Amino acid sequence: MPSELEELVGFIAHPNPKVRQLAIENLVPYSTAQSSIFKTEELLPVKHLKFLVRDDPKISEHALTILINLSGDREVLEAVATDEKFLGIVLTNIADPEEPNANLLSMLLANMAKWDGLKGIATQKQSPPATLGSDENVLNQLIDLFVKGADGSYNKKADFNYLAYLFADLAKHPEIRQYFVQKQEYDDVIPLNKIKVFTEHKSDVRRKGVASAIKNVAFDVPSHPAFLDEDGINILPYILLPIAGNEQYDEDEMLAMLPDLQLLPPDKQRDTDNHIIQTHVETLMLFTSTREGRDLMRSVNVYPIIRETHLRVDDANVQEACDRLVQVLMMDEEPDTKKTESGVEEVEEDEDEDDQIVEV
Template structure:
């Protein structure tokens, strides 16, 4: 296969004859659908650089096929590593100009209002940022690219930014990158109002990818305990945004309803819960993070959160989501006298119990 790829290489590049280039790229795309093909392509730096170059090919069909090749390559951790680490100058075919690195290439298309590859480049960036050890490097490239996270959020939140693209996969990009404290601190900057612009997408019906990406981003931000008071305050009001996707059409008496956040009062009869169990689990885990301090637990209880969780627990069938729900309920139904700890994150769990809990969770 290595010899075959080397034979194809002269056609998989800018300037090759159009018909032969189209066939060669199509063949490479087929190879990315097999483990053996992906392995061979990842071991061919010159081919990787040529595919990155073809993102700028004047033929849109060829550029799209090249982008789909890169989506598939980046989906594997080894492929993501090779695409980020490849030496562009050394591996560039003779007489060809080295392309920009793949992250900058993706950003160029994402910020180009007329690009027909913006969505594919969002998918590439989403896959590249999945391995945790590549996240900081990708953030560095973004910060040095001349573009800011402010602009990236602007593209994501403006649905009509590019008539050729939907930008749903920027959701997972933000979720992946928000594993870094640098990105979390940017999203949680009280002067920028970033997180307020992301909150409406927790219930975005048109795309599970966008919805899941933002819920993951919010959960990551909830690991920053010092911001919990602000997140739960009227300035952000994150609680109803996390609870609303978990709520169903159940009716409650007026006394219970009045205690709920306004957005959860008198929901319509056709109100549906979030249908993806992974997203439900992430929402519950985010809420659990917000319960770390006593003052916030009391606020969350006062909003009748237990009522929503009780009905969710009756309805839920996914084991992982059930466990997440039970963990959260277990905190909220206890009195503070029973908990006897202001900050649960400071609670020391004995090693033998931690091991037992981990094993129990894994079995579930």
């Protein structure tokens, strides 16, 4: 015999919208406390929830909230992420400038990216809204939503911050790393150049996701020249500024630094999230994979910034990351440094996987 809660779950498919709304509203807390009630009858409640995403905005809000919370369960995640029709609905709705639940859709997409098969999104296309100014490539649309969401100029009810987590997880896949470093035909801009500017944004979620996305794309060693090229991605200022504080350096040290790192104001603060600092330092470590990367970081005096970060950030993981980077930057090298078969020295580093399943 079904429990009272299981009976309540059954009412989310009721033909009366008032009954559906009352039932689903009361079920939201149980999506984290007692998620098993949504997994009965071969996940039939999950199928109903996916359908309700297209319902009245308030019902849709609760359905999305429950799906976001349930997607930490691998079985539910698979049922949601492998449903191509449902994914199409999510992608269409999130691009609608009048969509009231666009932020929840961003969160759900970020969780769905924990399913490796979502990398297929790289080849998906859909007609973009005229106001978005994008092309048919779904990833381009999501990037443009993320950029325009930063100032609320596209959808007044959405900031799209959680798309940063989506980008971070997608960037674990080689084919999507390639996407992030290639100019797009419709606007002649490299996607990574669009998101790198948010490494000092006020949103912790946006900064953390972008930092992880940059790091994961940086695992593509052949793209490092573009990363470090002042006329390409020019990533170093966007990584170094968040980890720099208001420290005073000797004139000789300061003048050798990148122009953006010189004469920082007295009120300059380094990022308050130690995990983000660690991520940026680990990204710099990835750039030591090539002799060119090491030489550039030495020439622009990255070492003093890392030295001060090590001294002033009381976090064992940050200090360990700084130690590893300093050891590489300060070592003596001969002109004919031994290289691996791929032409670069190997640097072991883990892809950034600290972005947990989002819950509401």
